[in-house]
Amino acid sequence: MQQYVCVRIARMDDVDIGLFEYDRYNTLYFFILNADEQIYLRYGGRDTSQDTYLSLDSLELALSKGLQLHQQFQRGKLPKAARPQPKFARDIPLLVERTYARNSCVECHLIGDFNLQHKELEGTLNKPQDMFRPADIRAAGVYLDVPKGLLVKEAKGAVADAGLLPGDRIAKLNDTVLWTFADLQHAYDKLPRSETAMRLAVVRQGKIVDLAVALPKLWWFSDIRYKQLTVDPRVYFETRPLAVEDKRKLGLDPEGFAAEVKYVSAMAKALQLHELRTGDIIIAVDGKSKDDLADTPELFIRLRTKAGDSAQLDLIRDGQPVKMELKTSRMSFRK
């Protein structure tokens, strides 16, 4: 560590959030850069699984790599990266109103939430891109040997189909050079959600191998329930999509998002949001039974309604058709 100048930033007031762009809900996030603000790599990550992407071994790897890259930079052997458009927290009026004006701390989470609120107000909120982040690389089938950086432990689904193998070390996503899990997650997350393919370069037995990956539907989906997002309509139930055969038996569209309710949180009752029960089959929301993106009714509601809005559900309960109103909950930011 003594080979670095170590800096801790606890207030985001004057930070160029355009340069230091990352999902503000990460618990820990580090950047390694030089005095000219060229970022060599990033380190951090968070999800809801038991396998966190953070470890001391992977941090040590990142620190060593940072020193190597800095040496390359000093020898003029590292290409200069384009600097993103500068952006500051004070450019977000709602944030200014709630923090600067009250002399309160400008926290990372606040930047994340108020940025989304602004987009919602402006009508530019793209939920798959802005709300469901960071996109989860496991949706494409990438499972890493976390302490060893970008070493692939297991390849499933789309990346397995493209030829990714355990033991490969991921080196690039499209044209972005990657050194850490955070680099990979950031590059993957920056892909437009309409993207249908990506290129991975991997190191295999000392050689670079290029892979063309066809991205699956919902490649960008991630479990973001741990976030307190104001713009995310909370519904407090979970479903399991019906099998195609079951949909056919019920006379439903095989491509629709009909699903059986598997879990209802006590919060639904406490907040008087709906009266769903486990076993109910939701077949339509506001008259719609299928969607380009959503594969479940709850995802449809989260993507297609505004937090706090109501929706009409068409259900099958005990074999009988039922109509039910559902109200979504709008969360307020809390620390």
Place this chain on the structure above:
Amino acid sequence: MLRYAALAACLGSFAASAQDAIRWVDSYKEAREQAKRTGKPIFLEFRCEA
């Protein structure tokens, strides 16, 4: 949450292993100036105020 707290503690002890040599600065401007002066790279951490 406990998991992250534990990791944060571990990271703290990781840094603490070289505690005598580490001097955290809390100013980004100062960090850049130090990096220019010493030729060292910058390790930048974003974290909430305790």
